[in-house]
Amino acid sequence: MNLLKQNIEALIFASEESITLKEIIASLKNTFDWEVNEEEILQAIAELKEKYSSEEFSFELVEIAEGFQFLTKKDFFATVSALIQHKARKRLSTSALESLSIIAYKQPITKTEVEQIRGVNCDYAIQKLLEKDLIEIKGKSDTPGRPLIYVTSKSFMDYFGISSVKDLPQLKDIHVEQNEIGQPVE
Numbered sequence: 001m002n003l004l005k006q007n008i009e010a011l012i013f014a015s016e017e018s019i020t021l022k023e024i025i026a027s028l029k030n031t032f033d034w035e036v037n038e039e040e041i042l043q044a045i046a047e048l049k050e051k052y053s054s055e056e057f058s059f060e061l062v063e064i065a066e067g068f069q070f071l072t073k074k075d076f077f078a079t080v081s082a083l084i085q086h087k088a089r090k091r092l093s094t095s096a097l098e099s100l101s102i103i104a105y106k107q108p109i110t111k112t113e114v115e116q117i118r119g120v121n122c123d124y125a126i127q128k129l130l131e132k133d134l135i136e137i138k139g140k141s142d143t144p145g146r147p148l149i150y151v152t153s154k155s156f157m158d159y160f161g162i163s164s165v166k167d168l169p170q171l172k173d174i175h176v177e178q179n180e181i182g183q184p185v186e
Helices: 002-014 023-034 038-052 074-089 092-108 111-118 124-133 154-160
Strands: 061-064 067-072 135-140 148-152
Touching: 002 023, 002 038, 002 067, 002 154, 023 067, 023 124, 038 061, 067 124, 092 111, 092 124, 092 148, 111 148, 124 135
Parallel strands: none
Antiparallel strands: 061 067, 135 148
């Protein structure tokens, strides 16, 4: 029973989202070829819930979204919230913003095409944009070497409050009075 409980604990811990009873059973069966019933698994989960309800732990095992997940206890909300806000404050570098702008306006586009426009290597900027889920890989180009094709993601659209790339401001929509030379043409 202890080995079963440890494996269930590992499955719940490793799962990014809540893991269902069916997923736990399937994982155990695929790994160990065990024949376990729901009662044994629910008993092990109940023991894990009891274990993590102790004040010794800053997280607990919760039944959520028809599955099970480890979540931070409410007493630690302020601390975790401060960490999330600190991470959210990390801004994009100028090179990442430039790369994102190019991808947004020229998509679908390859990294090489972005680099040709910017005139410098964009590996790091592209990687950061992928990590922040602002762009995504759409597929591979038919050109030699079959480079990856990048487009903006749904997160990009949500963040900027637009429903499609057609909603991006066009150059004619942007009017900057500073640094202008000459008289406006009518």
